[in-house]
Amino acid sequence: MTTTTSKTIDECVICREESTKLYQCCSNEADQICELCWSKLISSAMTSGKIGLLFNEKLSCVCCSEPIKRECLPKEIQTRINSILSTVPNTKNPKTIEEFNYSYNKSNELRHCLTNEKFIFLTQRHYNLLGSCIDTYIQSLIKSDPWNYEEIWLPIKDEPTNDHHDQVNIFISNDFKTNENGCLILIQGSGVVRPGQWARSCCINESLDIGSMFPYMAKAKEHNLSVIILNPNQTSYVVVDKPIDTEDAASINKEENAAGEGTNSTNEKQDTTVVNTTSTDTKDNSTDEQILSTSENKDKKEENCDSDDILSFYLSSDPLPRPLTKKISNLSTSREHVLYVYDQIITKSPAKKFYIVAHSAGGDCLMYLLRKRQDKILPNLAKIAFTDSVHSLLPLDSNEIKNFFKANAIHFVASDEPMGKLIDYVYDFSRRPACQEVSAGHPKHEYTSGYSVQGVFQFFFPSDKTQDEDIERIKL
Ligand SMILES: [Zn+2]
Ligand SMILES: [Zn+2]
Ligand SMILES: [Zn+2]
Structure with a gap:
C-alpha cells in the first residue's frame, strides 16, 4: 500500500521541508511526514525504550496521537525495526543470550549478532x-x-x-x-x-x-x-507442590523458572531428575519428574507453536506470573x-x-x-x-x-x-x-x-x- 498522497510536492508537517515522498502512518490524512523525520521519531522511540509499543500498535503519532501503523513506515525504517524483532527468541524458555541474537564483543559490550547494534529495550x-x-x-x-x-x-x-x-x-x-x-x-x-x-x-x-x-x-x-x-x-527457591494437570500450568512454571528471582535454573531441575535417583526426598523427586515430563510435551508442542504466539508472549506488558517459592533454610x-x-x-x-x-x-x-x-x-x-x-x-x-x-x-x-x-x-x-x-x-x-x-x-x-x-x- 502506497502512502504518498499526490504527485505534487508537499510539506512534511514536522520539519516543513518540501518532499516528493511523504508517509502517512496514522489514520489522519493531514499527518504527512518525511522519511528523515520518521527516522528521527523511530530512533527516539528506540532510545527511550518505547519501540515495543510500535509492535503492539500502541505507539502514537506525534501529531494526532492515533497509533502508528508500522507497515506504512518507509521501507528502510521497517528493515531496521525488523532487526529488533530478531532479538525475540523462538522459544519461551531461552537459555542463552545467543537465542536473543545478542552476544558480548571483545570490548565486553552486549551487541546484536547481525547488526552490531546496542541493546534495544523491547518489553520488561x-x-x-x-x-x-x-x-x-x-x-x-x-x-x-x-x-x-x-x-x-x-x-x-x-x-x-x-x-x-x-x-x-x-x-x-x-x-x-x-x-x-x-x-x-x-x-x-x-x-x-x-x-x-x-x-x-x-x-x-x-x-x-x-x-x-x-x-x-x-x-x-x-x-x-x-x-x-x-x-x-x-x-528462596521454586517449589511445585500441586500436581500439574494442564500444559499451561507447566509452561507458566517453566517460564518462571527461567525468569524469576530466587530460582535455580530449569536445567538443574532437569539434571536432578535424570541424575539423582538416590534422593531421600522422594516427594520432591516425583514433583520434578512431573515437571520434566510435562515440559517435554510442552517442548514438542512449542515446535508447532506459531511464531506469532511467541512474539506476543515477548511483547506482552504483563509481568510474568510469580512462581510458588520457599525460603532457603x-x-x-x-x-x-x-x-x-x-x-x-x-x-x-x-x-x-x-x-x-x-x-x-x-x-x-x-x-x-x-x-x-x-x-x-x-x-x-x-x-x-x-x-x-x-x-x-x-x-x-x-x-x-x-x-x-x-x-x-x-x-x-x-x-x-x-x-x-x-x-x-x-x-x-x-x-x-x-x-x-x-x-x-x-x-x-x-x-x-x-x-x-x-x-x-x-x-x-x-x-x-x-x-x-x-x-x-x-x-x-
Ligand atoms: Zn520532515
Ligand atoms: Zn497522526
Ligand atoms: Zn546497586
Whole structure:
C-alpha cells in the first residue's frame, strides 16, 4: 500500500521541508511526514525504550496521537525495526543470550549478532528473560578458563548431592582454601543481581567492565588475593507442590523458572531428575519428574507453536506470573546469607588479611555481619570499600568498629566529581559520614562499583603506582 498522497510536492508537517515522498502512518490524512523525520521519531522511540509499543500498535503519532501503523513506515525504517524483532527468541524458555541474537564483543559490550547494534529495550518481560540468560552466562564464565572458580551450594548438606534446587550458589577462586596472603570478599546490592554482577542494567547497556565483578577479580589476582563472591539476593527457591494437570500450568512454571528471582535454573531441575535417583526426598523427586515430563510435551508442542504466539508472549506488558517459592533454610534473608557464608565458608580461608567490597544494600549486610562477628573478623580485616552503599554507624556500635572505619574504610559515592575526589562535609556536621567519602567518578548509583575499581585497589594497596590509564580491558 502506497502512502504518498499526490504527485505534487508537499510539506512534511514536522520539519516543513518540501518532499516528493511523504508517509502517512496514522489514520489522519493531514499527518504527512518525511522519511528523515520518521527516522528521527523511530530512533527516539528506540532510545527511550518505547519501540515495543510500535509492535503492539500502541505507539502514537506525534501529531494526532492515533497509533502508528508500522507497515506504512518507509521501507528502510521497517528493515531496521525488523532487526529488533530478531532479538525475540523462538522459544519461551531461552537459555542463552545467543537465542536473543545478542552476544558480548571483545570490548565486553552486549551487541546484536547481525547488526552490531546496542541493546534495544523491547518489553520488561523480554529484558528480564535476557537478564536471566546473562546471569547464567556470567556464572559460566566465572567457572571456566581463565577464572576456574569453584561453585559451592548452600546450605551445606550432610550427604553430597546433585540436587541443588533448594540451595543457593556462591563462588570461590581456586586458591581460596590455600591462599594465605589475603582474600577479597565481594558483596553485591539487592535486587536481581546474581554472582559476578554489580548491576544488570550496566551489563546490558554498558559493558561487563562496568556492570560485572570481573575487573575486581582481575585486580585481586594481580595482588595475590583469593576471592569469594556472595549471592545474597537468592533467598528462596521454586517449589511445585500441586500436581500439574494442564500444559499451561507447566509452561507458566517453566517460564518462571527461567525468569524469576530466587530460582535455580530449569536445567538443574532437569539434571536432578535424570541424575539423582538416590534422593531421600522422594516427594520432591516425583514433583520434578512431573515437571520434566510435562515440559517435554510442552517442548514438542512449542515446535508447532506459531511464531506469532511467541512474539506476543515477548511483547506482552504483563509481568510474568510469580512462581510458588520457599525460603532457603538458614539463608532466608540477605543478612542470614552473609552470616552463614562467613561462618561456614569464609572462616575456612587461611588468609591473613581480608578485604571487602560492598555495594548498595551489600553495605547493610556487611554492617550486620561486623556487629555479629566483630571479635572474629576485626583482627584480620585489612580494609573495607563501600560503593554507593547503605551503611551507617550506630551510637551503640563498638569503638573497635568506629575506629576501624575511621582508619580503614572508604565510601565511593555517586558523584559528578572525578573518581577519588574527596567529598567534604566540613560545613555540615550532622552529615559527617562513618568513614571517608570520595567520588566514585559517576553520578549514577549502578555505575559506582565499575567506575571506582582503580580507586578501591589504590586504597587497599596505597604503595601501588598510580595508574592513569582508562579502565583496563580485561580478558574474560
Ligand atoms: Zn520532515
Ligand atoms: Zn497522526
Ligand atoms: Zn546497586
